[in-house]
Amino acid sequence: MSTEPDSDETDSTDPTRIAFVCVQNAGRSQMSVAFAERERDRRGLGDRIELLTGGTLPADRVHEGVIEAMAEVGIDLSDRTPREITTEELRSCDYVATMGCSTLDVGAVGDGVDVRDWALDDPDGKDPERVREIRDEIEARVSDLFDEVVAE
Numbered sequence: 001m002s003t004e005p006d007s008d009e010t011d012s013t014d015p016t017r018i019a020f021v022c023v024q025n026a027g028r029s030q031m032s033v034a035f036a037e038r039e040r041d042r043r044g045l046g047d048r049i050e051l052l053t054g055g056t057l058p059a060d061r062v063h064e065g066v067i068e069a070m071a072e073v074g075i076d077l078s079d080r081t082p083r084e085i086t087t088e089e090l091r092s093c094d095y096v097a098t099m100g101c102s103t104l105d106v107g108a109v110g111d112g113v114d115v116r117d118w119a120l121d122d123p124d125g126k127d128p129e130r131v132r133e134i135r136d137e138i139e140a141r142v143s144d145l146f147d148e149v150v151a152e
Helices: 028-042 064-071 087-091 128-151
Strands: 016-022 049-055 095-098 114-117
Touching (some): 016 028, 016 087, 016 128, 028 128, 064 128, 095 128
Parallel strands (some): 016 095, 095 114
């Protein structure tokens, strides 16, 4: 543990910060953070994992097809609102998962952040079966990410 606090006064007891980012923050990143919230709760990691989500050009609302697909697995996204995420927020993260569409300047995030591009199809306008496939892929990727984070 470092004895020198940084500007955020972080130390080894600080939670691991994970962000899920896409352009509109209206589909893939919303599904990702919702699955991450559920995974964090299932694993009892509420005090160890902090989650963020946002977009580089956020939409007005979450895509209807995404809300419907998530409702099928017991997750309600109807009250979620897309938001912009700042470079400063991303720099404070340990992990950033982009969805394959981001205009995120990865270089601006910094070397200390593990940035991953999940390269997922945009569910907006897709048929319900394709949205479900994207949803299920996101759920698996989130679970895998949590396995990795917990193992560290």
